[in-house]
Amino acid sequence: MVFAWQGWRLEMPRHWSPLRLEGNYDEGSAMVADLHRPRFALRWKRAGKRLNAATWTRKTMNAEVGRLASDEATDFACGSAADWAGGRLYIEPKPPGRDVWIALSTVSGRTVEFVYHAHRRDRILSQRLLPTLSDTPVGQDMDWSVFDLSCRSPAGLMLIDQRLNAGDLSLSFGDQKKTHVTVRQIAVASLALKRQPLEKWLAQQIVARRKYYRAIGIAAKEKDQDLLSQGSRRRWRWCWRWWIAPSFMTLATHDLQRDRLVIVDATSRELATQMLKSVAWAGDAACGGPDEASEED
Amino acid sequence: MLFGSKKKKEELTRQDALGAKPTQLVKAKVLLTEDGGAKLTVPMQATRWTGMIFRLPQGAAKTFELDELGLFIWNSCDGKTSVQQMIRQLSRERKVTIREVEVATLQFLQTLIRKGLIGVQVKQGKVAR
Numbered sequence: 553m554v555f556a557w558q559g560w561r562l563e564m565p566r567h568w569s570p571l572r573l574e575g576n577y578d579e580g581s582a583m584v585a586d587l588h589r590p591r592f593a594l595r596w597k598r599a600g601k602r603l604n605a606a607t608w609t610r611k612t613m614n615a616e617v618g619r620l621a622s623d624e625a626t627d628f629a630c631g632s633a634a635d636w637a638g639g640r641l642y643i644e645p646k647p648p649g650r651d652v653w654i655a656l657s658t659v660s661g662r663t664v665e666f667v668y669h670a671h672r673r674d675r676i677l678s679q680r681l682l683p684t685l686s687d688t689p690v691g692q693d694m695d696w697s698v699f700d701l702s703c704r705s706p707a708g709l710m711l712i713d714q715r716l717n718a719g720d721l722s723l724s725f726g727d728q729k730k731t732h733v734t735v736r737q738i739a740v741a742s743l744a745l746k747r748q749p750l751e752k753w754l755a756q757q758i759v760a761r762r763k764y765y766r767a768i769g770i771a772a773k774e775k776d777q778d779l780l781s782q783g784s785r786r787r788w789r790w791c792w793r794w795w796i797a798p799s800f801m802t803l804a805t806h807d808l809q810r811d812r813l814v815i816v817d818a819t820s821r822e823l824a825t826q827m828l829k830s831v832a833w834a835g836d837a838a839c840g841g842p843d844e845a846s847e848e849d
Numbered sequence: 850m851l852f853g854s855k856k857k858k859e860e861l862t863r864q865d866a867l868g869a870k871p872t873q874l875v876k877a878k879v880l881l882t883e884d885g886g887a888k889l890t891v892p893m894q895a896t897r898w899t900g901m902i903f904r905l906p907q908g909a910a911k912t913f914e915l916d917e918l919g920l921f922i923w924n925s926c927d928g929k930t931s932v933q934q935m936i937r938q939l940s941r942e943r944k945v946t947i948r949e950v951e952v953a954t955l956q957f958l959q960t961l962i963r964k965g966l967i968g969v970q971v972k973q974g975k976v977a978r
Contacts, residue, residue, distance in 0.1 A: 567947050569946050569947060569948035570948075571948075586947075587867060587933065587936070587947060587951065588863065588864065588867070699946045699948065699949060700944075700945065700946050700949075718948075718949040718950075718952040718953045719945070719949055719953060739943075739945050739949070740918075740943050740945065743916060743917060743918065746884050746916075810944070811943075811944065
């Protein structure tokens with residue numbers, strides 16, 4: 553299963569899922585757990601321009617595992633060696649304990665601390681997680697994959713809101729200007745559609761913004777695909793609010809293959825279409841069959 | 850100590866909760882509906898105090914409406930299937946991530962416990978409330 557968050561991307565066992573996600577691109581943390589216990593935590597922070605990677609990793613490793621243990625840490629660069637500076641890995645010789653990997657990403661200029669909670673001796677961190685870890689710079693389209701919602705945000709848009717409820721996942725992205733896009737995925741679609749039709753799900757999305765926007769006409773079905781669309785325009789009484797987008801386009805579709813409802817709400821039709829196309833890039837590998845790492849418990 | 854030591858309550862661990870095997874406490878009539886769900890009809894029982902004040906008419910019953918997933922969980926409450934098994938099976942069948950299923954299932958089981966429809970024997974001496 554692919555986990556992609558704030559530019560970080562890695563592959564992890566299928567039955568692991570995020571437990572806590574905090575912060576933004578510059579500074580934050582993510583904790584991943586399985587059904588029984590936390591598995592790993594990822595902490596990142598934008599580094600200063602004059603940061604010396606070697607000194608910083610040595611100091612941080614000392615603080616993380618202590619001076620004696622830190623002497624046992626070895627150099628370790630995951631994936632492409634050019635993307636990382638000063639990578640150091642400490643493996644706890646007598647688990648249970650913490651395996652720690654610390655490095656500076658030269659791609660985004662962020663420091664990263666990867667703490668794996670080793671329950672017993674395994675090589676998941678060094679052989680399975682770290683080789684798949686990669687980073688994305690600010691100026692590129694960014695991959696997002698959390699639970700079974702995956703999408704790709706255009707360059708320049710940052711995450712501004714996340715609502716990760718069971719069966720109802722949504723991510724909102726925006727920039728300093730008026731661009732704004734929200735992706736919402738509802739599972740399981742066959743059950744959701746029994747409760748109310750797709751038109752009502754679409755209307756519900758628009759109603760959330762009814763203070764500033766009013767819907768234009770009725771939801772239209774696209775000719776060649778199973779896609780509903782409806783526009784909404786800024787209310788006349790808010791015309792003086794030049795800093796909010798003048799219109800929104802909302803698209804809703806039923807992804808039959810994955811049995812999910814996908815609703816995209818964006819400030820332009822192009823952006824909404826682009827976002828909708830990118831949904832489910834990670835496939836539905838997030839759930840389903842057995843997984844060797846989960847069966848070990 | 851003056852009045853003897855108070856026994857410490859044993860706390861339920863997460864492992865215990867996931868390994869628990871819920872069982873149905875009432876004999877409910879299950880009427881399947883067209884949408885794949887079901888209506889559970891459970892005979893009402895007066896509690897001690899309300900029984901003194903009110904008299905329940907004969908055949909008084911409560912009806913609970915379950916959707917497809919609710920019915921699956923209700924059927925799985927057979928005293929043999931653990932909560933963890935329910936979660937894994939539901940995740941596999943519905944292709945939903947394990948964490949999402951876990952949250953929804955535990956919430957639903959708590960509701961069923963609160964309504965007195967199911968009980969959970971975790972271990973000898975430990976009872977979920």
